[in-house]
Amino acid sequence: MRIDPQIRALRGDPASQRLAQEELVAACDSWRSGAGAEALADLQRYGEGQPLDECPALKTLLNDQAAAFAWLAPLLDAGLESLTRNPLGQFPMRHQYSDGVAMIQLGLSGRAALTLIAYDELQQSPKSASFSAGERHELVLSGVGDFRFVDLLEERANSAAIDQRVRRLVAGETLSCDGATQTRVLERVHGRMVMLRLARTDAAQSDTRQYSLEDGRLLHRASGNxxxxxxxxxxxxxxxxxxxxxxxxxxxxxxxxxxxxxxxxxxxxxxxxxxxxxxxxxxxxxxxxxxxxxxxxxxxxxxxxxxxxxxxxxxxxxxx
CATH class of the missing domain: 1.25.40 (Serine Threonine Protein Phosphatase 5, Tetratricopeptide repeat)
Structure with a gap:
């Protein structure tokens, strides 16, 4: 088995690995207590059930592209500098990458989560859409994407009446939806697109329902609890x-x-x-x-x- 020299060096010097991780943690903690503090405090209130209109710093991020960039810049700059010096470090925020979609959870409080999402170029033909109670607000930070907006007009025992329309969103545009009756499905990304997403589940959790976009058939139902x-x-x-x-x-x-x-x-x-x-x-x-x-x-x-x-x-x- 081939072991990369950098990994071998870390195995031989555990202290350097610990110090590298501490540097990344310090960078994130500094942002949370500094540039990110006001909006994260609003996220806590929003997660407890306060309306978004009563969380001004958080609301600004989801409606002002320049403000969102200014808020994120200190975190990303410090994090990238630290990762450049410590390429094998783990960024100390929940993150994942799968099938061209990268996510970093910037904050989680109560029923609310604030997430940075990047999509690589893709084109797909969605066959279904899911609805679950809650609200979602998103801002396109960069790039261009085609979205299918789906409205749930009427639910029956095993089917639903659905209205659909496709709309192109570009950097700076926002979208909001009530997840119980509205959703959107990404159909195409032109190049790469980055979005800031704020989502909150309802206090009274309800079932998630998945319907066929072709004929409105109920495909699956799962508990929201x-x-x-x-x-x-x-x-x-x-x-x-x-x-x-x-x-x-x-x-x-x-x-x-x-x-x-x-x-x-x-x-x-x-x-x-x-x-x-x-x-x-x-x-x-x-x-x-x-x-x-x-x-x-x-x-x-x-x-x-x-x-x-x-x-x-x-x-x-x-x-x-």
């Missing part, structure tokens, strides 16, 4: 692993949480243990006050029609 999303992934994993021993627990979980996560728990329970799952399904269907009673009754009727032998399971008490 992080804990419920984790639970949904865990239950799906149990199902894929065939863990039938988890069926009693999943039956209990059909009584807890939002309608979406309860239904997902029921589906996985049915797949892992028919008797346990069908008993839980019958219990839900029998409770007229339960918001899932109607779909549970419909599913129970479909299953009994397809598999009459399930009727013999109704005498088995639900473990939940």
């Amino acid at each position: 992080r804990l419920e999303s984790q639970r949904e992934m865990a239950t799906a994993l149990l199902g894929r692993m065939g863990r039938s021993d988890a069926a009693p627990l999943l039956a209990e979980l059909t009584r807890e949480g939002s309608a979406h996560i309860r239904w997902q728990s029921l589906r996985e329970c049915l797949g892992l243990d028919t008797a346990t799952g069908f008993a839980a399904l019958t219990q839900i269907a029998a409770d007229a006050s339960d918001e899932l009673s109607s779909p549970a009754s419909a599913l129970r009727a479909q299953l009994l029609e397809a598999y009459p032998q399930l009727a013999s399971l109704e005498a088995i008490p639900c473990p939940a």
